[in-house]
Amino acid sequence: MSRSDFRLSQRVVIKIGSSLLTDGGKGLNKTAIAGWVAQMATLSQRSVDVVLVSSGSVAEGVSRLKLKARPKLLHELQAAASVGQMGLVRCFENEFGQHDLLAAQVLLTHDDLSDRQRYLNARSTLLTLLDFGVVPVINENDAVATEEIRFGDNDTLGALVANLVEADLLIILTDQLGLFDANPSLNPDAKLISEISVNESLLDEVAGGSISGLGRGGMYTKVRAARLAARSGAATVIVSGKLEDVITRVYQGEALGTYMIPNLEPLAARKQWLAGQLQVKGSVTLDDGAVNSLKSAGKSLLAVGVKAVQGKFQRGDLVSCRDLQGHEIARGLINYGADETAKIAGKSSSEFEKLLGYADEAELIHRDNMVLI
Numbered sequence: 001m002s003r004s005d006f007r008l009s010q011r012v013v014i015k016i017g018s019s020l021l022t023d024g025g026k027g028l029n030k031t032a033i034a035g036w037v038a039q040m041a042t043l044s045q046r047s048v049d050v051v052l053v054s055s056g057s058v059a060e061g062v063s064r065l066k067l068k069a070r071p072k073l074l075h076e077l078q079a080a081a082s083v084g085q086m087g088l089v090r091c092f093e094n095e096f097g098q099h100d101l102l103a104a105q106v107l108l109t110h111d112d113l114s115d116r117q118r119y120l121n122a123r124s125t126l127l128t129l130l131d132f133g134v135v136p137v138i139n140e141n142d143a144v145a146t147e148e149i150r151f152g153d154n155d156t157l158g159a160l161v162a163n164l165v166e167a168d169l170l171i172i173l174t175d176q177l178g179l180f181d182a183n184p185s186l187n188p189d190a191k192l193i194s195e196i197s198v199n200e201s202l203l204d205e206v207a208g209g210s211i212s213g214l215g216r217g218g219m220y221t222k223v224r225a226a227r228l229a230a231r232s233g234a235a236t237v238i239v240s241g242k243l244e245d246v247i248t249r250v251y252q253g254e255a256l257g258t259y260m261i262p263n264l265e266p267l268a269a270r271k272q273w274l275a276g277q278l279q280v281k282g283s284v285t286l287d288d289g290a291v292n293s294l295k296s297a298g299k300s301l302l303a304v305g306v307k308a309v310q311g312k313f314q315r316g317d318l319v320s321c322r323d324l325q326g327h328e329i330a331r332g333l334i335n336y337g338a339d340e341t342a343k344i345a346g347k348s349s350s351e352f353e354k355l356l357g358y359a360d361e362a363e364l365i366h367r368d369n370m371v372l373i
């Protein structure tokens with residue numbers, strides 16, 4: 001897909017980061033928000049489905065509560081987010097209303113999307129809202145999310161939503177012009193990357209964290225989000241939300257920001273869901289033969305190829321598969337718990353009954369429940 005194809009997109013997810021929304025933490029930037037909403041309304045009037053993923057609840061809560069800095073304690077963060085979220089929804093409802101559009105608040109946790117049934121529920125709710133011509137405004141459910149069930153950042157949430165609704169385009173609005181070859185906040189000579197494949201390994205070196213204290217993920221999570229979005233074929237553009245008419249200009253194909261080309265093989269829906277899971281409960285280390293049969297032959301993982309087991313996981317948990325150098329090569333839903341896996345590691349399935357007293361599946365991770373990284 002080239003940038004000129006963006007204007008054919010039927011469904012667009014727009015993610016707006018905290019520091020942009022709150023003008024570097026000063027409180028909601030209503031003028032800027034009015035501008036982005038007007039552009040989203042223009043797309044909606046052209047029958048493009050628009051989904052908004054908005055951060056800013058914590059930043060706005062911090063500003064409303066007049067706290068000196070982003071709290072460190074989880075319950076204070078959650079309380080701040082609850083206060084700030086009120087400001088966000090009020091502002092978006094009002095702004096979309098100016099264009100005769102209804103907005104709907106959808107708050108999600110990772111737990112919601114890691115349960116396949118709730119994932120499908122979230123999907124049908126979002127698709128129904130779009131059918132009604134409503135703009136879903138999504139954020140993490142910060143008031144109830146605890147550290148390990150947080151998305152961790154709204155870039156990932158944006159990508160998972162792009163997967164969920166099968167968006168064509170994910171536009172990530174941020175406080176920089178795009179992705180630079182080094183963090184421009186620290187390096188004045190850094191150069192903007194206009195286009196890059198999500199496969200490009202250079203990305204892992206250039207994308208750093210956030211130093212603003214308002215946003216959380218920096219470019220690292222934006223790159224990860226672009227890779228996740230690419231799993232369902234979505235193109236991602238990381239671009240400054242401060243540019244005039246940025247959303248409509250990106251949609252028209254203008255060369256703004258960084259276009260992350262989605263040249264990954266799109267995955268089947270169930271595998272997209274798997275790829276989006278962040279809660280990896282443990283890992284298994286594979287010998288070279290097993291690595292090869294997963295990567296080259298697309299086979300299931302058999303216990304015979306497992307050299308070591310790490311972590312405490314149960315049957316059905318998501319487990320990462322690593323090569324002998326420790327690189328993650330795949331992840332998938334494992335058929336045996338950690339203790340059982342340790343007992344059958346290196347053994348053939350014909351020995352499971354003798355070793356465990358029972359035998360379930362012959363595969364440790366079936367290929368249908370596995371996604372290569």
Ligand SMILES: Nc1ncnc2c1ncn2[C@@H]1O[C@H](COP(=O)(O)OP(=O)(O)O)[C@@H](O)[C@H]1O
Binds near residue numbers: 210
């Ligand atoms: N290679 C890079 N190019 C651009 N920005 C980078 C890069 N590496 C790290 N960053 C940092 O990422 C920040 C944007 O991420 P973040 O603060 O999380 O924003 P947002 O609130 O929009 O999600 C930039 O302000 C910058 O400091």
Ligand SMILES: N[C@@H](CCC(=O)OP(=O)(O)O)C(=O)O
Binds near residue numbers: 056081142154218
């Ligand atoms: N749910 C949190 C998300 C924080 C977050 O990811 O921020 P950002 O990196 O600015 O997108 C909030 O609304 O404050």
